[in-house]
Amino acid sequence: MGDLMAEVETVLIAEDQLQQRISELGSQISRDYAGRAPLLVGVLKGAVMFMVDLIRRIDLPLEVDFMAVSSYGSSTESTGVVRILKDLDRAIDGRDVLVVEDIVDTGLTLRYIVENLRDRSPASVRICALLHKRKARQTAPPLDYVGFEIPDQFVVGYGLDYAEQFRNLPFVGVLRPEAYRGP
Ligand code: IMP
Numbered sequence: 149m150g151d152l153m154a155e156v157e158t159v160l161i162a163e164d165q166l167q168q169r170i171s172e173l174g175s176q177i178s179r180d181y182a183g184r185a186p187l188l189v190g191v192l193k194g195a196v197m198f199m200v201d202l203i204r205r206i207d208l209p210l211e212v213d214f215m216a217v218s219s220y221g222s223s224t225e226s227t228g229v230v231r232i233l234k235d236l237d238r239a240i241d242g243r244d245v246l247v248v249e250d251i252v253d254t255g256l257t258l259r260y261i262v263e264n265l266r267d268r269s270p271a272s273v274r275i276c277a278l279l280h281k282r283k284a285r286q287t288a289p290p291l292d293y294v295g296f297e298i299p300d301q302f303v304v305g306y307g308l309d310y311a312e313q314f315r316n317l318p319f320v321g322v323l324r325p326e327a328y329r330g331p
């Protein structure tokens with residue numbers, strides 16, 4: 149990771165902290181959904197790392213599906229424009245849906261996804277976000293499970309990208325200012 153690490157200014161959440169917290173979330177979800185078989189819906193691509201680690205910590209029969217929506221592109225500011233690029237493979241009527249998201253910033257993306265899923269007659273829709281930016285956001289829907297509250301900074305790693313790079317870092321960190329080159 150030499151070349152990648154050279155671009156990282158600070159490690160905000162270390163690998164073992166991530167894994168410890170995800171294990172706690174998995175236990176909590178296993179208790180809350182006891183006797184049920186939830187459908188976990190990951191939001192591509194950022195939530196992939198979180199999803200694969202989280203489901204290994206959930207002791208329930210469960211299913212996994214993914215949605216892809218348009219996001220920031222290469223910029224670091226939310227546009228509020230949301231478009232479904234990949235929809236769920238199956239219907240969700242009567243299912244207990246748990247949306248798995250990497251990070252909630254403005255929450256506009258998530259709000260759109262949750263409203264869209266609620267229109268499909270699921271039994272329930274809840275949200276599990278790994279990261280939540282601390283700055284108050286009235287646009288975000290209520291979050292049922294949150295891994296970490298973080299400062300209002302642009303972060304990368306553990307699935308999160310800047311211009312599609314840095315998703316493979318095993319921790320969440322902040323880049324050096326020089327790393328933000330043009331697309
Ligand atoms: P929103 O502002 O909550 O709608 O954020 C939409 C999406 O932008 C998130 O699901 C992430 O994929 C991405 N995003 C938001 N903040 C960050 C960040 O700090 N780093 C990397 N991606 C981010």
Ligand code: MG
Nearest residue numbers: 191194250251
């Ligand atoms: Mg995302």
